[in-house]
Amino acid sequence: MPLPVADRLLPGKPYPLGAHWDGLGVNFAVFSANASRIDICLFSTNGRKEVARMPLPECTDEIWHGYLPNVALGSLYGFRAFGPYQPARGHRFNPHKLLLDPYARQLSGPVRWSDALFGYRLQSARADLIPDRRDSAPTMPKAVVVDESFHWGNDRPPDVPWQETVIYEAHLRGLSMLRDDVLPNLRGTFAALCDPRWLDHLLRLGVTAVELLPVHAILQDRFLLERGLRNYWGYNTLAYFAPEPSYLASGQLQEIKVAVRRLHAAGIEIILDVVYNHTCEGNELGPTVSWRGLDNASYYRLVAGDERRYVNHTGCGNTLALSHPRVLQMVLDSLRYWVECYHVDGFRFDLGSVLGRERDGFDAGSAFFDALLQDPVLAHVKLISEPWDLGPDGYQLGNHPPGFAEWNDKFRDTVRRFWRGDAGQRGELAARLSGSADLFDRRHRRPWASINYITAHDGFTLADLVSYQAKHNEANGEDNRDGTDDNASSNWSTDGSLEGPTDDPATLARRARVARALMATLLLAQGTPMLTAGDEWGRSQQGNNNAYCQDNGLSWLDWKQAQSAAAQPLLGVVGRLLALRRRLQARAANRFAHGQLAPSPGLADIAWFDLDGRPPSPESWADPGIRTLALRRAATLLQPGRSEPLRQPAQPAGGETVQVTLLLLNAGDTDAVFHLPEPPLPWQLAFDSSRPDAGAADRPLPDTTLQAVPAHSLVLLEAQAPPAVQADAPPSPMSLAAPEPTA
Template sequence: MTMTLQVNDRLMSGKPYPLGAHWDGLGVNFAVFSANASRVDLCLFSANGRKELSRMPLPECTDEIWHGYLPNAALGTLYGFRAFGPYDPARGHRFNPHKLLLDPYARQLSGPVRWSDALFGYRLQSARGDLTPDRRDSAPTMPKAIVVDESFHWGDDRPPGVPWQDTIIYETHLRGVSMLRDDVLPHLRGTFAALCDPRFLDHLLRLGVTAVELLPMHAILQDRFLLERGLRNYWGYNTLSYFAPEPSYLATDQLHELKVAVRRLHAAGIEVILDVVYNHTCEGNELGPTVSWRGLDNASYYQLVPGDERRYLNDTGCGNMLNLPHPRVLQMVLDSLRYWVRCYHIDGFRFDLASTLGREHNGFDPGAAFFDAVLQDPVLSCVKLISEPWDLGPGGYQLGNHPPGFAEWNDKFRDTVRRYWRGDAGQRGELAARLAGSADLFDRRHRRPWSSLNFITAHDGFTLADLVSYSAKHNEANGEDNRDGTDHNHSANWSPDGSVEGPTDDPAILERRARVAQAMMATLLLAQGTPMLTAGDEWGRSQQGNNNAYCQDNALSWLDWKQAQTPQGQALLQMVRRLLALRRRLHAIGANRFAHGNHEPVPGIGDIAWFDTDGRPPSPEAWADPEIRTLALRRAAAPPRAERPELARPARIGQASPVQVTLVLLNAGDTDVVFHLPEPALGWQLLFDSSQPDLPEAGLPMAGVTVQAVPAHALVLLAAQAEPPRPPRPAMPARATSQEPTA
């Protein structure tokens, strides 16, 4: 219900905390930060947001927080702010009371921004650029914040709490996952309601994933230049509000839709991780619009160029950088994160361009205020934290240097796996490190192998199918003459002369493409670390060679579920299910500690070892040979300790649990290769062959076999059990005698 106010209404002083608009049953308290404003007005609007009903100065400012309390204000009230102060870009100030400003703590928006020149704080046609203030009212084009009730009956909902070492992440787009689902009602497609559709939950459970990672779902500002081209910002890395969900993702405009979705995912045992963008905002550089932070206190919210405060530091490549070293800006980010955990029961966050978040005035610092604040926070330190460990600034590539407690996107894993299976020279030493959890990057400060978040594809770049179907990007649909997107894809189209880009009817090319894709997927799911699947790769989704589909809010980016029902889609889907089931069975693969070959779970069998095709460890010269494209990896591990020892079944005296041994054989060459299996001889069982992914485990008996053929462009997995040394029997107590002691 939206209240109706008269122009002569007045505000009481209210309180400076909490920030934002909060209803207490009798009225609403409004509080907003601005260190440099001389006055901040609260503006109230009609139910449809078109008419400004009242404009009232916030009566108090305490510790740079402007605040006021409006008695009798009701839930559903639409509001915004106008901030007064100097318009002096040279000193970093861009106050313009003609611009309606969105509350940085707004928890629901009335709709999208409607583009108009009035959104800009300066006169667009002025010869002085951004130095001349614009006096047009931007309220008609701006969404309004809505005062909301956050109550929800969560029942017995609790976080699934999946241990990191058991986590399998499925990266997807909230909208794209359901837009082509014929079995979902049209008005629900692309919304939170479709995210928790039982058929989608069943797909995730049968696949074996434990968490969905959603591309940004904070409210976003659609880029004007994209709309003018008939395109849209699909990925959503253009944040308009850090507390409000994107309005277009709500089917009924009710916030409880998201809570219901999370509740049902949790009930299925699936965690929800949000991709969040706290490194920059949608307001861009000095030529961007004024919609919120810029108009409230530009000099506080953004990092400006020292000595030239008219300009913005831009290590993100997106026009600006949030000023996280400022305590109020850092508070906003932490308040936002806690809000999503407490209000929506979110299980974790993936931080876009996280190196920017760790930038202090002297550069990137793993002990930066942001990291310290998150890791000591009693709420945030208990959820999953994932960093994208790079940005475009100096020293921005920081893979392996984020603090303990964070997992990191491992692009070295991605590039190495792509290059190895493409047949590039000199890759097997690098591949050995990546398969072992990238200990060279993460085995420090008591970090665990799960810190390496392994992936071969993500939303940004080629899909798995395109990775083996295109040698170069094909981004013409983006309208940028194919200049956008990376040129370093490490891909191949696998035609004999490289001339067949994309779709083909040639069965030999299709077979080879499928063979390489299957080998890469198997490498991802059998490597130590946390694997991340990109939605649709499990059945071979294509984006027609577009490796930068950020603006393609259409069938090019949406998941085509019909393709999953084709024979090829079903074959790949069944293979992924099988591999994830094997990963759950084989604790030697998902071990929670790094292995370095200096521990022998069984005499003569180290916890990790590497072998050549002759069954012997590679010599230094063999490791250095760039033309060898084969590798064998053996891992051995005892069963993991129970998290609750009191529930573990006690072993019998003199009995120890068998040690699990796995052997992965990789052949990226063009011809089949025979591997001699390393000593000591074990009763190996063939569990998986990526060239024949539907071959049952019992398909080839392995008793007494000492060699194994591995086809070209294939990975083979063997497993065995070995008996560890028996624990010593406890000493028996001495028998008592019946003789009485003598005096």
């Protein structure tokens, strides 16, 4: 029989923050620099009745803390904070509002929307200036005291080298909601993430990492619920340490750990999309659920001289103040917790430029970046930034510090426009295919820093990119005003009138050909490729390019479609391309190439050619009407396990070879014939997007001087050559390298 809980708290300790059970009781610790008192509230097992309320007895260095003996695992709790309610000075304390612990590890119950959730009187003529005195506890979830022990056995991170990484971006819920072969109660949860049939799908493709959209607990937007919609994507964080409760089939945290362990056993890493730029509390008219009520002036960036208002570099109403040491600590503690407790392998930072903002704007040496990159736990996981935000000078692609990879939207836009046939894209495409050296080749960064993608959760799917001229977001209830209008898409019908599904054979064939060319460009370019879940079989969102609120079949993956005969050709193409990428690129030198080295006689490490087999002249590069391009790359093969090319000896050693590839791209409306550049090599066909089923019999070329490339297609040729006697050849003519792209 459990011992009765004490009626007052002992002093306890200020660290670690949150609620920590030691077998005999729980130590509570929470930060607030401006509160005058903080109470801990305990609740009944169903969370409906407050059974105890006691003030935290000590405050050490602005950390309020206390130890309560005999508290059992599974106990529910929350905080109430006392202090001034002075919005004009940035203070919004209201002890009538139950507050979530920012370090809560698990939540019990959902948010039940009510006017009581707001710290001010909603109907007051003075807006947010008059405090509301209703108790919000009946509408609030409660934090749970948890035991985080788990037997990890021999779990080891796959530790896939960046240059071999292939990312698959997916939504945890959407992955399995339409899986008929998964029990209904497991669909949409972590339990389904480790289903062996799902893992087999990833392994057949050649994926090495799954990047999940936010799995932190989220607050469902009131305005969406009132319209019968839901925040599906989840960029509205309610708790940074707790998973979204609806993603746990069992209600137990171990479910996540089992899923991660099975992914690791299959050699697949897990990367979490995380939202540390803002919280779910919105602007000054938003609800009070945690940080705002605990210490609004510390947790958020407020407008200087008008502390009632919030700096809004995120477009979501508020911006976390990562320049504050305790806020920075919370973010780092959260990241470290997911690595140490759940063994995740990396993070993708939503609106990452916000995290690097100091008083004078973005700084690659900001407190956040410096603290993260020196952290003994976090510095060794994969770090990816979405390198922009909505504030001044918010676009920071290529400006993040070494150690980070960055979403490269210039790759997305350029590749889309090139294959659509837009004028003047050759020079820009040349830079994107070669790892975007113009953006990333500084401070000893590597090509993997460019996260290349054609599609992502935000925007068209691949199928929609080649099936719709314009967005069709009517289902979102905003009269099709939401979502970008600049999609660089085409419906590829003869006269542009066939939007979406069609039975026209010519249109379907053209769409399929362009989709294969887009996918091949992504998977054969230098950099880290990211696939969007379902693109490998042609998933459609019916032209919706902003499906953030579509928690239904519009966004979920249709696995019946994936198993259909119509989906198999594209599935096969993606698998073959990724196998080709592994074979041709994984063992090549992981360095930027600039045409200054010659791994083999007469073969620069990178070179560009026109149809005539000659390097483009400056006038040719500038010609906006040319829609063809040839890219040749030569690299010394690496021995397995090496990350640098073998040093060339004075005389070539037996068995050493140089890998040479020639990528021929034709975005025009008519077929093109390429003269293959000198020197002549024993070229073989590696891939032809116009006939992706070409087999071994098609590999030797009947003519190694000419290669036909059909319209809207690309061809990859491969050959091997002997290494150069000298490691460093004289610089190749600058005309061999791609020009710097114009702004």
